[in-house]
Amino acid sequence: MILVNNRDRVPYTQGMTVQDLLDKMGYSYSLITVTVNGTLVPKEEYDYFVIKDNSSVNVFHLAHGG
Amino acid sequence: MKEIFKRNVPGTTEILQKSTVAVAGCGGLGSNAAVALVRSGVGSLILVDFDTVELSNLNRQYYFHNHVGMKKTEALAKLLYDINPDVNLELHSIVLEPQMIEKLFKSADLLIEAFDKAENKQWLIESWCRAFPDRPVVAASGLSGMGRTEAVKVHKGGNIYLCGDEESQAEEGLCAARVAMVANMQANIAVAILTGQEEV
Numbered sequence: 001m002i003l004v005n006n007r008d009r010v011p012y013t014q015g016m017t018v019q020d021l022l023d024k025m026g027y028s029y030s031l032i033t034v035t036v037n038g039t040l041v042p043k044e045e046y047d048y049f050v051i052k053d054n055s056s057v058n059v060f061h062l063a064h065g066g
Numbered sequence: 067m068k069e070i071f072k073r074n075v076p077g078t079t080e081i082l083q084k085s086t087v088a089v090a091g092c093g094g095l096g097s098n099a100a101v102a103l104v105r106s107g108v109g110s111l112i113l114v115d116f117d118t119v120e121l122s123n124l125n126r127q128y129y130f131h132n133h134v135g136m137k138k139t140e141a142l143a144k145l146l147y148d149i150n151p152d153v154n155l156e157l158h159s160i161v162l163e164p165q166m167i168e169k170l171f172k173s174a175d176l177l178i179e180a181f182d183k184a185e186n187k188q189w190l191i192e193s194w195c196r197a198f199p200d201r202p203v204v205a206a207s208g209l210s211g212m213g214r215t216e217a218v219k220v221h222k223g224g225n226i227y228l229c230g231d232e233e234s235q236a237e238e239g240l241c242a243a244r245v246a247m248v249a250n251m252q253a254n255i256a257v258a259i260l261t262g263q264e265e266v
Contacts, residue, residue: 005221031184033191038224040195043188058223060191065210065236065245066095066182 003056012053019046021057033060070150071107078261082107085260086154088174090114090162090190092138094240095206096180097128097145098249099256103178104146106257110154111146112174113139116161126242164189168197176259178252179205182236191226202227204255209248210234212241218248220255227255 002010002021010024018034018041034041035058041049051057071079087108089096092115100111115138119129133141139157146153158170167190171177177194181187187205194203208230209218217231229251258264 006223031188033188033226035223035226039199040192040224040226042192042196056223058221058226060205060221060223060226060228061207061232062184062187062191062205063208063210063230063233063235064182064184065208065234065240066091066093066180066187066206 018049031062079107081261083109086110086174088112088171089178091180092142094126094245095249098246099253102253104149112156114158126245164193167193177203204252206230206248208232208234211238
């Protein structure tokens, strides 16, 4: 099981990448920041970074305004 | 201890006086957060912004008519010295770029991300995490419009703290009450982290 945003539980599948998880969650927005178990995963690694079972993933959505 | 900090939370002023906070962006978020940080007792700030104060900033940013036309870093420095003449300020009136982060923010214990555009927020957070993986960044996303107070939250993952509703976009318009609320949330988290009251 993967914990997303300290709230949602997503079933784990072997070899699942950050991009797979984003697709599964329906996150199509490009302006995001992702951490896996507290460590930042850069955008260019979403397709390759494999998530382990029982990981905690945070997807931060960045909106304009400041 | 200085008289201005007499009503502070006991035991926090000494720690905050020794702390350095970087504030990237001195607009609605950065100006309001910086004021709260200095009033809270933070001893040193690094302020970065390339922009000058315009009349259209006064609906939400911590500036006054007499600041219009001044560089935001300099206008904010004036205000902060008026609160605490002994505060240490380092001003950079430049356009911040990813490769500058490591050198410019070397002495900072924590970063307040206070940019306007989402794509800039993204590279700033990522550059900070790469340069300083063990130091917290308190960012903001989704502070536009008005009302919807209960939609504003703190989203934490690793050393990233993101304040806001993560949805509302600047095109909705910006209202001082909501922008300053999120800016003060950022400052509140920062002082709690710096004084060890918030888990990092």
